[in-house]
Amino acid sequence: MPLKLDDEVLQINDKTFEIFIRKEEIQAEIASLAARLEADYAGKEIVFIAVLNGAFMFAADLMKQFRSPCEITFVKVSSYKGMNSSGRVDEVIGLNTEIKDKHVIIVEDIVDTGITMEKLFTLLSVEKPASLEIVTLLHKPEAFKGTHTPTYIGFSIPNKFVVGYGLDYDELGRNTEHIYQLKGETR
Ligand code: IMP
Numbered sequence: 001m002p003l004k005l006d007d008e009v010l011q012i013n014d015k016t017f018e019i020f021i022r023k024e025e026i027q028a029e030i031a032s033l034a035a036r037l038e039a040d041y042a043g044k045e046i047v048f049i050a051v052l053n054g055a056f057m058f059a060a061d062l063m064k065q066f067r068s069p070c071e072i073t074f075v076k077v078s079s080y081k082g083m084n085s086s087g088r089v090d091e092v093i094g095l096n097t098e099i100k101d102k103h104v105i106i107v108e109d110i111v112d113t114g115i116t117m118e119k120l121f122t123l124l125s126v127e128k129p130a131s132l133e134i135v136t137l138l139h140k141p142e143a144f145k146g147t148h149t150p151t152y153i154g155f156s157i158p159n160k161f162v163v164g165y166g167l168d169y170d171e172l173g174r175n176t177e178h179i180y181q182l183k184g185e186t187r
Contacts, residue, residue: 010164010180012172017163017180021155026137026165026179027061029154033135034065036152037105044103046070049095049124051077051116053174054109057166058137062107072107073097077119090119095127104129105152109166110138114146121148138162138179 010017050059052074063072076093104124111117117134124132135152142159163169164176173180 007178009183010173010176012163012169015169016183017169017173018183019178020157020162020181021179023165023177026154026177030058030061030137031065033152033154034062034067037066037135038068041068041103041105044130047097047099047102047104047129048072048107049097049099049104049120050074050107051109051120052094054166054168055107055137057174058109059107062135071097075120077116077123079119090123092120092123095124099124099127099129101128101130103131104133106132106134108134108136108150110140110162111136111146111150111153112140112143114144114148117148117150118146137165138167 008019048059048063048070050056050072059072073095075095077090078093079088079090081088106117106120108117111134121132133152134148134150136150137154139150139153139156140159141156160181161169162179162181163173164178164180166174167179168174
């Protein structure tokens with residue numbers, strides 16, 4: 001059995017994970033993030049851009065608690081080898097919303113090294129939004145190498161692998177309400 005869900009312990013393939021952040025804590029933190037965003041963006045035209053796949057659950061719960069009018073759209077970040085350059089080319093897939101002169105908030109599940117965020121910042125800045133900020137549920141400050149520290153952070157966590165609530169291990173484990181970490185590791 002590749003995946004076993006029983007709430008307290010999550011077994012995925014060869015790895016055993018235990019609860020790290022409970023669903024109640026997650027929802028309380030999302031409520032406070034939503035309240036901060038509402039206050040900071042009062043009267044402004046907002047477009048939330050959630051990054052698939054990991055942010056789907058966080059984005060859904062954040063939207064349920066965010067009480068002001070807003071748009072939400074979902075994108076993927078892709079990196080492919082260019083035809084005539086030695087490096088890789090990054091692109092945002094699925095952005096079909098006009099963001100020029102709008103206040104854009106990127107919604108991420110986790111900012112780890114910050115490389116994904118950095119790419120998105122560069123690619124979205126070209127579209128000339130009025131402002132561009134990041135809200136992330138999780139942040140690993142010890143792993144972070146980027147220049148744009150997320151403005152809105154749910155939980156700053158140690159540099160250890162976590163899974164659940166949208167985050168995967170080998171594409172499994174996204175469908176849990178709690179966030180888990182490898183058994184034996186301390187918070
Ligand atoms: P980055 O290193 O900040 O670019 O993060 C890239 C992506 O790696 C994130 O959007 C997640 O999908 C994934 N990721 C980073 N850390 C973890 C983790 O602890 N568990 C699961 N996925 C992770």
